[in-house]
């Protein structure tokens with residue numbers, strides 16, 4: 001069974017060369033706040049690797065395939081540029097990379113739905129990482145609802161950014177009320193939702209947890225887990241979530257172990273946490289690749 005990292009971000013050279021300046025020029029201050037920030041210990045929150053460096057990190061981590069997640073950009077133009085870049089990545093490395101498309105409903109319904117179909121024609125296999133709350137549109141937005149319906153029709157899983165209400169605060173953190181995710185999943189039963197960052201532990205929520213656990217179309221990824229829940233309590237979480245609902249995702253190229261003396265390969269270290277967590281064979285196979293293979297293979 002291939003090992004799949006279901007939550008990886010990547011940017012074109014144009015962005016990597018000077019991320020902060022690029023963000024100002026392209027009107028993407030929220031992304032800049034989250035991704036070009038320096039931690040209190042003086043280290044950057046992430047690196048800006050190119051595709052070759054990603055492939056090396058995957059080799060080192062024993063990861064066979066990465067699912068590239070787009071960003072929840074503020075501008076449609078940026079979304080389109082990232083979708084084209086991801087299409088190029090997938091065309092260049094079809095054996096190693098899959099990719100999700102990003103979008104902004106503000107572009108208007110016809111434009112957004114056409115962009116999704118274009119991305120699918122280009123070989124992309126899902127939508128994400130999206131965030132109505134960060135991108136500033138309502139979960140009841142008409143275009144957004146049409147997007148979710150089309151995603152169901154085309155079998156495109158939708159990856160959504162979810163923040164932990166009880167977690168650490170950081171510059172740029174946006175509240176993402178959990179009830180909204182349950183409502184979306186309920187309103188679109190044919191659409192598969194992947195709630196990033198363990199969905200802020202939605203299945204453990206006192207009021208919403210039961211409904212979430214019964215919603216067969218809600219899945220979760222583990223992106224950035226060591227930063228939010230340290231140490232990883234994978235066994236405990238999986239017992240409640242059900243291992244068939246959880247996908248390993250690292251949030252590469254975010255540095256997941258900021259306290260470490262040497263900056264280790266976060267992808268490898270995090271994958272190793274799952275390999276050594278004492279999970280059952282079934283759980284390990286499902287979480288480290290089986291579930292993502294099932295969801296993202298079109």
Ligand SMILES: [Zn+2]
Pocket residue numbers: 129160161162196197223
């Ligand atoms: Zn996220």
